[in-house]
Amino acid sequence: MSVIILIAGLSLILALLPLLLGGVNLLLYRRPKAAPPSGAAVSILIPARNEESGIAAAVDAALLSKGVEVEVVVLDDHSTDRTAEIVRAIAARDPRVRLEGAPPLPPGWSGKQHACQTLATLARHPVLLFQDADVRLAPDAARLTCGALLSGRHGLVSGFPRQETGTLAEALVIPLIHVLLLGYLPMLGMRLSGDPRFGAACGQLIAVRREAYQEAGGHAAISASLHDGVTLPRAFRRAGQGTDLFDASGLARCRMYRGWREVWSGFTKNATEGMATPAALPVWTLLLFGGHVLPWILLGWAALDPLPDGAVVMAGLAAAAGLLFRLLLLIRFRQSVVGALLHPVGILIMLAIQWSALLRARHGRPSEWRGRAYPTGPGAS
Incomplete structure (x- = not known):
């Protein structure tokens, strides 16, 4: 079995996880x-x-x-x-x-x-x-x-x-709160x-x-x-x-939050107490990138250079699973249609925020919010 089929299969598994768990959670x-x-x-x-x-x-x-x-x-x-x-x-x-x-x-x-x-x-x-x-x-x-x-x-x-x-920045990132909560x-x-x-x-x-x-x-x-x-x-x-x-x-x-600056600062300030830890963020990157972004990359690749049929089918199913989950959340919580359609972009922005926060903490740079600075990193208390 080719490596690309294995990758496509992994992306399908990672895309089905939040859809299936999210379906149960939406009932609860x-x-x-x-x-x-x-x-x-x-x-x-x-x-x-x-x-x-x-x-x-x-x-x-x-x-x-x-x-x-x-x-x-x-x-x-x-x-x-x-x-x-x-x-x-x-x-x-x-x-x-x-x-x-x-x-x-x-x-x-x-x-x-x-x-x-x-x-x-x-x-x-x-x-x-x-x-x-x-x-x-x-x-x-x-x-x-x-x-x-x-x-x-x-x-x-x-x-x-x-x-x-x-704003577009808010529509792309803020609805991901429900993706993380209900999907994982x-x-x-x-x-x-x-x-x-x-x-x-x-x-x-x-x-x-x-x-x-x-x-x-x-x-x-x-x-x-x-x-x-x-x-x-x-x-x-x-x-x-x-x-x-x-x-x-x-x-x-x-x-x-209002606008790009507040979205970035707001999600950065507390990231190291959630996803952005050295142990957790690689796992979250695999889950989010692999399940929500990778399927679309594979489909784009297939449009430019033919891939094995099995890989294309699995990537298509993975992309559809991710889109279906976002549409369910859109309907239930009245979220932005544009944000849902650009879901992979929002995931990339969220991961960029998390990695930026982790690197900021590793360099001992404080988080700032409401005119106050707070220490981050291993020495923070």
Whole structure:
């Protein structure tokens, strides 16, 4: 058997893996339906640093919550714009809103984790719902998230909001969050096992029971992290607290980055806590390049120089499997059509970001976000 047929066969296997696993996960990954107990109360906690353009919309959306009692606590994390002024004006007309100021950032902490830890100490209710300032909750979001948390034995639940995209760079890269989550995380294993390696969340929207949060060490357990979507659920699992994921695309929306610069910087900042490690990134490169890019390279090669029929068939099936998976995600999560059709390009950009982050860390160059620099690499803490 020729080498090219073996390569095409490998590409087909790597393309079928996310399609098959993703098909199962799409059945398991659902919007929550359970109602919380009568009298349930939720503290909606929003860390905010220079968020004047969107903080009013975030707070106003949270205040429209129905079905549960809510308070909205915004922590102004040393903003240099009008963030505090805007929230203060909302608090003056609605007593459910509180504006608090962040203490100085201690050494060894990332800004978001310190802000969330501070917010947890300020919250008055037993359910803590942490949301990013660029998230817009639907009126049912707090109620159903609270229901998902309190109806089971989980200490933490998290939902992935609908990811809005406005530029080509966003459309190419941001939908890959769902490709990675649903195509490669065995969700059934996550629910049957307490292994920390199965821990996953979306840092944009995380709800916790206060007592479970305290037992897990809260955000202090991940004080230096820039990737709470990975590190916080793992901290909960290490403490014996269950975690789960749900589809929040109908409960919240978020435009996480705007334009090429923010996409690159945003995904770079926490890459070394996820894919971009020396052990993991070669494996991810094989999975993503081999399953999503290589089939199209083989088909392009075949158009220029005839390949064995078996290789062409397998490459065609692999390309179709990858495209089918993206179309399923496009329909389910209302993703960009252009981004789905240019899926291999998005994969190449994502891999470039990850390799760039790994090389940056190896050279000891800090990650930068929101005007702060954080150490990376082997000596980071």
